[in-house]
Amino acid sequence: xxxxxxxxxxxxxxxxxxxxxxxxxxxxxxxxxxxxxxxxxxxxxxxxxxxxxxxxxxxxxxxxxxxxxxxxxxxxxxxxxxxxxxxxxxxxxxxxxxxxxxxxxxxxxxxxxxxxxxxxxxxxxxxxxxxxxxxxxxxxxxxxxxxxxxxxxxxxxxxxxxxxxxxxxxxxxxxxxxxxxxxxxxxxxxxxxxxxxxxxxxxxxxxxxxxxxxxxxxxxxxxxxxxxxxxxxxxxxxxxxxxxxxxxxxxxxxxxxxxxxxxxxxxxxxxxxxxxxxxxxxxxxxxxxxxxxxxxxxxxxxxxxxxxxxxxxxxxxxxxxxxxxxxxxxxxxxxxxxxxxxxxxxxxxxxxxxxxxxxxxxxxxxxxxxxxxxxxxxxxxxxxxxxxxxxxxxxxxxxxxxxxxxxxxxxxxxxxxxxxxxxxxxxxxxxxx
Numbered sequence: 001x002x003x004x005x006x007x008x009x010x011x012x013x014x015x016x017x018x019x020x021x022x023x024x025x026x027x028x029x030x031x032x033x034x035x036x037x038x039x040x041x042x043x044x045x046x047x048x049x050x051x052x053x054x055x056x057x058x059x060x061x062x063x064x065x066x067x068x069x070x071x072x073x074x075x076x077x078x079x080x081x082x083x084x085x086x087x088x089x090x091x092x093x094x095x096x097x098x099x100x101x102x103x104x105x106x107x108x109x110x111x112x113x114x115x116x117x118x119x120x121x122x123x124x125x126x127x128x129x130x131x132x133x134x135x136x137x138x139x140x141x142x143x144x145x146x147x148x149x150x151x152x153x154x155x156x157x158x159x160x161x162x163x164x165x166x167x168x169x170x171x172x173x174x175x176x177x178x179x180x181x182x183x184x185x186x187x188x189x190x191x192x193x194x195x196x197x198x199x200x201x202x203x204x205x206x207x208x209x210x211x212x213x214x215x216x217x218x219x220x221x222x223x224x225x226x227x228x229x230x231x232x233x234x235x236x237x238x239x240x241x242x243x244x245x246x247x248x249x250x251x252x253x254x255x256x257x258x259x260x261x262x263x264x265x266x267x268x269x270x271x272x273x274x275x276x277x278x279x280x281x282x283x284x285x286x287x288x289x290x291x292x293x294x295x296x297x298x299x300x301x302x303x304x305x306x307x308x309x310x311x312x313x314x315x316x317x318x319x320x321x322x323x324x325x326x327x328x329x330x331x332x333x334x335x336x337x338x339x340x341x342x343x344x345x346x347x348x349x350x351x352x353x354x355x356x357x358x359x360x361x362x363x364x365x366x367x368x369x370x371x372x373x374x375x376x377x378x379x380x381x382x383x384x385x386x387x388x389x390x391x392x393x394x395x396x397x398x399x400x401x402x403x404x405x406x407x408x409x410x411x412x413x414x415x416x417x418x419x420x421x422x423x424x425x426x427x428x429x430x431x432x433x
Contacts, residue, residue: 019095019096019099019313019314020095020096020099020100020313020314020335021095021096021098021099021102022339023099023313023314023335023338023339024099024102024103024335025046026339027339027411027412027415028045028046028102028106028415028419030412030415031412031415031416031419032045032419034406034408034412034416035416035419035420035423037419037423038423038426038427040431041422041423041426041427044076044426045076045105045419045422048073048074048075048076048098048101048102049074049075049076049077050072050073050074050148051071051072051073051074051094051097051098052071052072052073052074052120052145052148053069053070053071053094054069054070054071054072054141054144054145055067055068055069055070056068056070056140056141056143056144057140058133058136058137058140059136060129060133061130061132061133068122068123068124068137068140068141069122069123070120070121070122070123070141070144070145071092071093071094071097071120071121071122071123072086072097072118072119072120072145072148072149072154072156073094073097073098073100073101073118073119073120074101074116074117074118074148074154075098075101075102075104075105075116075117075118075119076102076105076116076117076422077116078116078422078425078426078429079108079109079113079114079115079116079421079422079425080108080113080114080115080116081114081115081116081150081151081152081153081154081155082101082104082115082116082117082118082153082154082155083104083108083113083115083116083117083118083154083155083157083363083366084100084101084104084117084118084119084120084156084157084159084363085100085119085121085156085157085158085159085160085162085362086119086120086121086122086156086157086158086159086162086166086170087119087120087121087159087160087161087162088121088122088124088126088134088160088161088162088166089121089123089124089125089126089160089161089312090123090124090125091123091312092120092121092122092123092124093123096313097119097120097121099313099335100119100334100335101117101118101119101120102117103117103119103334103335103355103356104116104117104118104119104363105117105418105422106356106414106415106418106419107355107356107357107359107360107363107418108363109417109418109419109421109422110356110357110360110395110398110399110414110417110418110421111360111363111364111367111391111395112391112394112395112421113363113364113367114367115155115363115367118154118155118156119159120156121159121160121162122137122141124137126161134166135169138166138169138170138173139169139170139172139173142169142170142173142174143173143177146177149174149189149190150174150186150189151185151186151187151188151189151370151373151374155188155189155190155191155366155370156170156189156190156191157190157191157192157362157363157366158192158238160237160312163192163238164192164193164194164199164203164204165194167190167191167192167193167194167199168193168194168197170189170190171186171187171189171190171193171197171198174186174189174190175187175189187373188369188370188373188374191203191365191366191367191369191370192366192369193369198369198372198373199369200365200366200368200369200372200379200384201378201379201380201381201384202365202381202384202385202388203365203366203368203369203384204238204242205238205242205245206361206362206364206365206366206384206388207238207239207242207332207359207361207362207365208238208239208240208241208242208243208244208245208246208310208332208361209242209243209246209361209385209388210358210359210360210361210362210364210388210392211239211242211243211308211310211330211332211358211359211361212242212243212245212246212247212250213246213361213388213389213392213393213396214330214353214357214358214392214396215243215247215306215308215328215330215353216250217392217393217396217397217400218328218330218351218353218396218400221400226247226250226251226252227250227251227252228251228252228253229251229252229253229305229306230252230253230254230255230267230303230304230305230306231244231247231252231253231254231255231304231305231306231307231308231326232254232255232256232257232258232265232299232300232302232304232306232307232308232326233254233256233257233258233308233310233332234257234258234299234300234307234308234309234310234311234315234333234336235258235259235309235310235311235312235332235333236257236258236259236275236276236279236285236310237259237310237311239310239332239333239359239362240257240308240310240311240332241272241276243308243310243330243332244272244308245272245273245276247306248272252306253269254269254270254271254272254275255267255268255269255270255302255303255304256270256294256299256302256304257270257275257285258285258294258296258299258311259279259284259285259286259311260284260311261284261285261286262284262285262286262293262294262296263293263294263295263296263298263299264285264286264288264291264292264293264294265291265292265294265302266290266291266292267303268290270288270290270291274288275288297319297320298323300316300320300321300323300324301320301323301324301325302325303325304325304326305326305327305328306326306327306328306329306330307324307326307328307329307330308329308330308331308332309329309331309332309333309336309337310332310333310336310359311333311336312333312336313333313334313335313336314335314336314338315333315336315337316329316336316337316338316341316342316345317338317340317341318338318340318341318344320341321337321340321341321342321344321345321348322344322348324345324348324350326350327349327350327351328350328351328352328353329345329350329351329352329353330353330358331352331353331354331355331358331359332355332358332359333355333359334355334359335355336355337352342411346409351410352409352410352411353410354399354410354411354414354415356411356414356415356418357395357396357399357410357414360392360395361388361392364388364391364392365384365388368384368387368388398417399413399414399417400413402416402417
């Protein structure tokens with residue numbers, strides 16, 4: 001087994017805030033102060049419950065052994081098991097995992113789910129490894145995490161650079177370490193599995209569909225017709241593609257896309273399906289026919305009505321926020337807008353559908369899969385999509401109405417609702433002992 005290090009923190013020792021963690025704490029403090037959150041509960045919610053760091057060896061295809069570092073941060077479990085994705089990316093570290101785990105706590109609470117928040121991953125560039133190496137890395141990481149995950153304790157899901165295949169490897173490895181009589185009962189240790197291995201039909205599109213739905217609900221509230229509206233998408237992976245797929249069906253026009261390799265635009269419109277087929281074959285959007293290249297720092301300045309950041313965190317900042325022409329930002333990624341960038345957008349009367357609402361279709365879909373596995377049921381695609389739309393509509397209406405009633409931005413409204421639900425749990429139960 002790899003070396004496992006659990007990092008313990010006390011209230012007296014504060015961890016320096018940088019990057020995304022600084023952003024999420026400012027967002028939390030703003031909402032907590034607005035609802036007069038009890039100081040004791042604020043102390044609890046300001047820190048993570050557990051932080052697991054594992055170093056583990058894996059043999060490569062050429063026989064060499066490499067040492068990898070993996071993380072799992074469990075922020076708060078007052079409402080239920082920790083829930084959140086695992087990402088494989090060079091930017092994975094404790095700071096990012098802490099922030100993402102905290103966002104998952106608010107996201108699950110806002111959606112009314114019986115989950116807390118967790119997040120983690122491996123500091124790795126997966127493009128540098130073969131499929132067989134990625135399988136061994138994933139299985140070894142799962143083994144190193146050991147009992148720090150579990151179907152009623154901490155339930156990982158796909159995130160950046162991980163997918164249903166990754167989840168299938170984790171589930172198989174985890175179940176293989178259980179006694180034979182318990183293996184089938186542990187299938188829901190992860191969600192986002194393939195359809196044939198206990199996965200939910202439609203889970204692949206749940207996050208992107210949710211992004212589209214929140215845009216649709218906002219447009220309906222404002223009396224806006226999406227037909228003919230122009231939108232740009234940063235990140236054309238699972239979330240960006242599916243959000244674009246559904247928007248195009250409503251007549252909206254994709255005019256700009258950015259991925260890790262470049263940016264393109266065409267004010268006459270870009271076919272979502274053609275771009276998907278092209279990028280699937282070439283692993284990039286660069287060079288797509290009937291489009292013009294755009295400098296990376298000018299992407300957010302593309303003329304459009306709607307902007308969907310669906311890549312990584314801290315993408316909209318004080319440097320590019322003044323250039324944005326969109327009137328709506330729909331946060332498909334986690335933490336794509338930093339606090340300084342958000343302040344500029346709000347001053348310019350640009351609406352932001354916050355990440356903990358906008359991309360919550362993923363965790364809601366994961367909840368449905370978890371329920372299926374626990375009960376032995378199988379839901380079909382149409383039923384899943386209907387359930388997802390109903391759940392998200394309820395969440396959206398709560399946030400929108402709260403924001404209007406209190407005359408505040410939607411992110412603060414979403415945080416207030418999420419934090420108040422957790423506060424009620426602590427008030428009702430008390431603090432042990």
